[in-house]
Amino acid sequence: MQCESQNDLCHIVLYIQPVVKSERGPVDIEAFTHAYQNVATHSDPAYRRIMRVLQEGIHDGTCSPGEPVPSENELVEALGLSRMTINRAYRELSSLGMLKRVRGVGTFIADAKTPTSLVEIRNIADEIHERGHAHRTEVLFQRAEVVEDDAEWLEADGLSGMVYHSLVVHYDNGVPLQLEDRYVAPDAAPDYLSQDFTVTTPNDYLTQVAPLTRGRHEVEAVLGNEAECELLGIDVAEPCLMVRRRTWSRDGLVSLARLIQPGSRGRLEGEFGQVDGHERAASTT
Numbered sequence: 001m002q003c004e005s006q007n008d009l010c011h012i013v014l015y016i017q018p019v020v021k022s023e024r025g026p027v028d029i030e031a032f033t034h035a036y037q038n039v040a041t042h043s044d045p046a047y048r049r050i051m052r053v054l055q056e057g058i059h060d061g062t063c064s065p066g067e068p069v070p071s072e073n074e075l076v077e078a079l080g081l082s083r084m085t086i087n088r089a090y091r092e093l094s095s096l097g098m099l100k101r102v103r104g105v106g107t108f109i110a111d112a113k114t115p116t117s118l119v120e121i122r123n124i125a126d127e128i129h130e131r132g133h134a135h136r137t138e139v140l141f142q143r144a145e146v147v148e149d150d151a152e153w154l155e156a157d158g159l160s161g162m163v164y165h166s167l168v169v170h171y172d173n174g175v176p177l178q179l180e181d182r183y184v185a186p187d188a189a190p191d192y193l194s195q196d197f198t199v200t201t202p203n204d205y206l207t208q209v210a211p212l213t214r215g216r217h218e219v220e221a222v223l224g225n226e227a228e229c230e231l232l233g234i235d236v237a238e239p240c241l242m243v244r245r246r247t248w249s250r251d252g253l254v255s256l257a258r259l260i261q262p263g264s265r266g267r268l269e270g271e272f273g274q275v276d277g278h279e280r281a282a283s284t285t
Contacts (some may be wrong), residue, residue: 027057027069027109033078046081050089058098058109065111069099111264123203124170124178133173139197140167140231144186159183159256164192166202169231176232177265179224182257188249202255210249218244224260232262239263 035053044052057063070078072086079086090107093099100110128135145165164184170177182202184192188210195205222242229236243259 027054027063027067029070029074029078031062032070032075036079045085046079047085047089047092050075050079050081050086051093054089054093054109055098063109065109067109068106069109071106123201123207124180125201125204128170128172128177131172134171136171136174137198137201138169138171140169142166142193142195142197144193159185159253162186164189166192166197168197168202170201172265175265177261179228179231179260180257181260182255184255185253188251188254202257206247206254210251210254212247212254213250214248216246220244221263222260228260232260234262234264 032053035057036049039049039052054063054069063069069090072083072090075081075086076083090099090101094101094107094110098110099107101107125135125137143165145163147160147163164186166180166182166184168180168182170180180202184202184206186192189206191209192202192205195202197205220242222240223236223238224232224234224240226236228240229238232240234240240263241261243257243261245255245257245259247254247257
């Protein structure tokens, strides 16, 4: 900061680095070296073996979010590799969202975020099981309701009069991952209220009785209300991702759902490409 005189106005720019906290210490350099030596005979190049050590540590819980990893200089000395090799491994892992590099501070294990499909309608239980995790649901209610006069967002899509309404929390390894607030057209799924959604999911059931022909997603960054945040086990100040999902079958609108997920526990993923000259989209989860 520089001023020509005491009467001059000074322009101040603050560069704020995030504070990275960890309840555990840094990744142990000796344990890291030992793990690397165990895969040293693998045919992959050295940078991929470094990636493999950290990926396995993250997946089995040995490395926790927020823990600092060994510096490039430490690994150069411990493993006898070039700094360029270490740097490439860290860059690759950062691009995968597994490491977080903070300039002037260090490199850390990134917060775990669960990917959710944006461009494909999928059953959340399947996504969780594919990650090798346990899924369970807590059903808050399933009931018939009359659409209120102020529920314009429901009526705009053709849901009026009597509707079925369910509120379900989905858990990933015991942690609340998603709050599913769903309205269903009774004509599309007459037996919706009699289903046990601790055994199946609303998505899975509706897919069976009213096969999807069309879907629409709208994504917003929101703050949940007090009740929603309590169900998700988060602070009211934590940002959330909300997907407003509409699905149709051949006979018309099937359901409208608000899917709310803590921003710290998830991300949306999609992959786009072309097949036979036509743009297509497919899930990467």
